[in-house]
Amino acid sequence: MDVVNNEIIELTILESMIREIEILAADLQAITKFYGGVLELPALAVPAGQAAFEVGETKLIFREMAGIEPYYHFAIDIPHNKLYDAYHWMQNKAALLPVEHETVFTQFINWNAQSFYFFDSSGNLLEFICRYDVANSSSQPFSARSFQYISEIGIVTNNVNEEVKELGERYGLAPYKRQPVLENFAAVGDEEGLLIISAAGRNWYPTEKAASRFFTRVAMDGTDRKQILEMIFE
Numbered sequence: 001m002d003v004v005n006n007e008i009i010e011l012t013i014l015e016s017m018i019r020e021i022e023i024l025a026a027d028l029q030a031i032t033k034f035y036g037g038v039l040e041l042p043a044l045a046v047p048a049g050q051a052a053f054e055v056g057e058t059k060l061i062f063r064e065m066a067g068i069e070p071y072y073h074f075a076i077d078i079p080h081n082k083l084y085d086a087y088h089w090m091q092n093k094a095a096l097l098p099v100e101h102e103t104v105f106t107q108f109i110n111w112n113a114q115s116f117y118f119f120d121s122s123g124n125l126l127e128f129i130c131r132y133d134v135a136n137s138s139s140q141p142f143s144a145r146s147f148q149y150i151s152e153i154g155i156v157t158n159n160v161n162e163e164v165k166e167l168g169e170r171y172g173l174a175p176y177k178r179q180p181v182l183e184n185f186a187a188v189g190d191e192e193g194l195l196i197i198s199a200a201g202r203n204w205y206p207t208e209k210a211a212s213r214f215f216t217r218v219a220m221d222g223t224d225r226k227q228i229l230e231m232i233f234e
Helices: 028-038 083-090 160-171
Strands: 003-009 017-025 050-055 058-064 073-077 106-108 113-119 125-131 149-157 185-190 193-199 216-221 228-233
Touching (some): 149 160, 149 216
Parallel strands (some): 149 193
Antiparallel strands (some): 073 149, 216 228
16 A cells, blocks of 8 residues: 555544654755745754754654655645735745636635645745634734644545545545545545645646655644654655
C-alpha cells in the first residue's frame, strides 16, 4: 500500500488538526528566503540540512534532498473574514494564479470556502483558504500572525480509492463529508486537517502541473490533543 512506516496512539481519530508536516526541498536557501522573508514566518530551530517555520499551529519542516526537484501542494487557513486583506497583503509578494473567469479567487460552493493560489520559490503550490463554517474571524490587520494552521496537504497515489480505504481501515480517517470520493481525487479528514488525495498525473488545480509523489510526513491530532497520528508517505 501507499501508506508505510506509520505510528499511531489511540486508533480512533475524530477530528484531525495537522500539527506538523515534513517535506523535501532541493534548495534550503531559497526556501528560507521565501518562507522567512516573503511570508514572514518565524523560523524554528532544527538540525543542519533542514529549515522549519511556524505556520500558526502547524510546524512546517523542509528537509534538503539533492538530486531531485520535489514539489507539493498545501493550504493555509486564514480568518474567514480576511480573504481580501490576505489578497492585498500577498499580491506584491508573489504572482497570484488566475482561475475561472479571469479572477484569482476560487469559490468552493460545496465546501463553503474561498481561496487563492500562488507558487513559492521552489515550485510548491500554496493556497490561502477561508472556510466560512469555521469560527475564526479576526479584527486584527492581516499579517503572518493571521495564519491559523496548515489545513490541507496533498498526497499523491496511483490508486485513490485504495488510499482512502487504507486510511480508513488503519486510522479511522473518513472521507471529508463535503467531498465525494472520485476516481482521481478525494479529501480525507475534516476542516482542521485534510489529506488531499490526488491521482498521480492529475493536474493540481488551478495549474497545468501534474501531481507527483514525493516523501511526505504528516503528524495530526484530535482537538482534545490526546490522539496523535503520524503517517509517512513515500
